[in-house]
Amino acid sequence: MAAERVVEIKNKQVLFKDYVRDSLESDMCITTEKTISLRVPEGTKGVVVKNLCLSCDPYMRNRMNKSEIDGFFSSYSPGSPITGFGVAKVIDSRDTNLKKGDLVWGTTGWEEYTFIEPTNALFKIEHTDIPLSYYTGILGMTGLTAYAGFHEVAKAKKGEKVFVSAASGSVGQLVGQFAKLMGCYVVACAGSIEKVDLLKHKFGYDNAFNYKEEHDLDAALKRYFPEGIDIYFENIGGKMLDVVLLNTRNFGRIAVCGMISQYNQENHEGIKNLMEIIYKRVRVEGFLYFDYLLQYSKFLETVLPLIREGKMDYIEDLAEGLDNGPAALVGIFSGHNIGKQVIKVAHE
């Protein structure tokens, strides 16, 4: 019997050129020089996937710095494709849990096709009545981050006063909705009138403001939270965190998901009001979604019905094609996106 023919095809990729110096976008480039076999090599237990959607997430910025950190946050390798969360279709498999045609989400490459091994960080997508791109966000890392951060880290209670920053972004838009569903008072901020409108009228928060138009953020918070803030879901860091500290209530919690305002800065802004946490017994806690992966099934059971019944909204900002990938990723650091930034690589 003749050996099966191995198909090698061109594979468009977004390469990481080198550790970031000045501009982010110029540190990535598109290439079609490489080819990839669409068959899983013998002797491995991996899969070859066709990438459908890719996720733009703030943590990726940190992976563009040279660092000593291992694992999930290790630096990208110059000359290799960017990696990140994505939704993909299995083209070939030697993994007994996945078969050709299966849809998965998890960490994949910024390229048309990716060979993935090991596959233990891939989740099989069982519910396909929901747009597949949602698995890069509300039904994926972003969703679990918002859910765990709000319920497990901040330990929110009904009626508490919740402030969300970067609130039209991928995590922020979900946190505010979880808070409203729980019966909290929610005020959120974002960086444009259009986004503020979304927060107020689409997500139904109690109020929202454009932080770029507030000359005195402390006064703004005192206006929206005359009794103080119970929970701050921290996405941006810097000055906003400093004024929130002045406005937390006794036993307040600050769930620190990210500090996007600081990722591009060489010299991080100093936080001057940390002393506030003593007398007010405030807890400031960092967290990562992957400590809560065991809760993913429970999370899906909670969120899928909310989406199907229209009780949660979800806004995506879709960029078409890998060619637009670098600009889309860079855009999230200056707030160009409205909603979760996704790159549509291919249709199923």
Place this chain on the structure above:
Amino acid sequence: MAAERVVEIKNKQVLFKDYVRDSLESDMCITTEKTISLRVPEGTKGVVVKNLCLSCDPYMRNRMNKSEIDGFFSSYSPGSPITGFGVAKVIDSRDTNLKKGDLVWGTTGWEEYTFIEPTNALFKIEHTDIPLSYYTGILGMTGLTAYAGFHEVAKAKKGEKVFVSAASGSVGQLVGQFAKLMGCYVVACAGSIEKVDLLKHKFGYDNAFNYKEEHDLDAALKRYFPEGIDIYFENIGGKMLDVVLLNTRNFGRIAVCGMISQYNQENHEGIKNLMEIIYKRVRVEGFLYFDYLLQYSKFLETVLPLIREGKMDYIEDLAEGLDNGPAALVGIFSGHNIGKQVIKVAHE
């Protein structure tokens, strides 16, 4: 029957002059102008006490600023005596729970005699085989602060790596000993060779260093904690906190008891490394002893035997007489004291 004669005697006091401007000491003065009745007024339920020892604690500095905070941390009133923790003897009582001759600890005035009403913040001293001054420290607020902060806030586990700052001070000296008793690795810092010697040889910590002699605090911490810090018991704030953030391990805890380096500063030092708490999932939590008062009996049952059996050491720095009170209080902010600063007002 003739009405009992009301005895009014001169009452030496340390008055708070006005909200702090430049120097602390000049904002207090000694006066003997006032008199006090040694009988509890009819129609009240208070006690008159003779003050024996007074406690100098960092939080008192904050009460010398004008602030809007009510309760425990409210501003001192210009023209009235300083108040703080102390040990006292009941001279007269209309409180059914306390009788003449009882010894108590709790909040009292910086003066020879104080009329206290209500008395619900006074604790009756039952165990007098221990020096009474210990109830201003290891057996009082300071002890419970160290105990609750280490066990309840930091949730220390055997074998963890613990860093204590201001470690020869009133709280620091106890935290390190609780940590050693639990089987933790303990390194502590203080501000003089003499204090470092105490930490190493009297308290038996694994190591100790003089932070004033370390030009590179980050390098010092990396030397003493090559695998990082699990628990930082924060007493000083500022630069030390910033470098600790660089050296915490995953799931580290920073129990924030105080930030004494910042209390005298108009402009607080900015903390630049807070981003570290995200990837390392660090919890930074402020706390106050009075949230743990329900554990006071359990705490006493734990600590009294440790003192009696010589398993815990306790260092006090005793100043004699109210006249030396202002200087003693001011001294704790520049590290003049070795051990807990106490003012001996009178002998029993």
